[in-house]
Amino acid sequence: MSDDVADMWAFETNRLRVGPWHEVADWLDVDLPRVVAEMLTLRTTVALPESWQGEHSVDGAKGWINERDADASMLLVIESASQRPAGILVLAEAPLHGTWVDLRIGYLIEESMWGQGLATELVSGLIEWARAQPRIRTLTGGVDPANRASVRILEKCGFGLIDGLDAGAAVYRLDVSSSNG
Numbered sequence: 001m002s003d004d005v006a007d008m009w010a011f012e013t014n015r016l017r018v019g020p021w022h023e024v025a026d027w028l029d030v031d032l033p034r035v036v037a038e039m040l041t042l043r044t045t046v047a048l049p050e051s052w053q054g055e056h057s058v059d060g061a062k063g064w065i066n067e068r069d070a071d072a073s074m075l076l077v078i079e080s081a082s083q084r085p086a087g088i089l090v091l092a093e094a095p096l097h098g099t100w101v102d103l104r105i106g107y108l109i110e111e112s113m114w115g116q117g118l119a120t121e122l123v124s125g126l127i128e129w130a131r132a133q134p135r136i137r138t139l140t141g142g143v144d145p146a147n148r149a150s151v152r153i154l155e156k157c158g159f160g161l162i163d164g165l166d167a168g169a170a171v172y173r174l175d176v177s178s179s180n181g
């Protein structure tokens, strides 16, 4: 991903601030590997890709962060009122025809903050941000169908199931191009 695109990857919602994880951690003056190690628990990672699963040590998180940086744009989600890390948002560009891109999305919310509507607010904020980006045509999320909370979030936010299973995941997509093309 080009630097000029990555620089734009920040948005806010009523309760959340979202931006590139290294920059946000610097701004908060927190240690990113520690934040990541605390956030990645057995419960938060059980439905995520294998490289995310299990518990992570602070030392192990350093290498893990480098691997994620090579894969995707990694954003840290902050609860504005408390300035506490609240989650991680993963955005990976897949080229489409012309200059259009599909953005593959993944997210997690810190375990103690579940059930407050934060993931719904995060995905809604992402959609609003994506609609203002000229190159983004679609947002796509792959979800384990057993992950009812995540399926519910995508459906509430207007995503539709596009086909069967992709490596065990149900694929949901939203077209955001109507207002930015």
Ligand SMILES: CC(C)(COP(=O)(O)OP(=O)(O)OC[C@H]1O[C@@H](n2cnc3c(N)ncnc32)[C@H](O)[C@@H]1OP(=O)(O)O)[C@@H](O)C(=O)NCCC(=O)NCCS
Binding pocket: 043, 044, 045, 047, 048, 106, 107, 108, 109, 110, 113, 114, 115, 116, 117, 118, 119, 120, 121, 141, 142, 143, 144, 147, 148, 149, 150, 152, 153
């Ligand atoms: C999935 C996750 C992001 C949800 O975060 P959250 O902030 O608690 O979600 P929200 O509060 O915004 O909304 C959850 C919705 O799912 C519903 N829900 C929660 N558990 C559910 C369940 N077991 N069955 C059905 N619906 C469920 C909630 O009722 C809510 O819907 P509602 O607003 O209509 O009541 C969070 O649990 C998480 O980080 N899990 C681990 C990582 C993960 O699974 N990420 C998604 C990968 S695709």
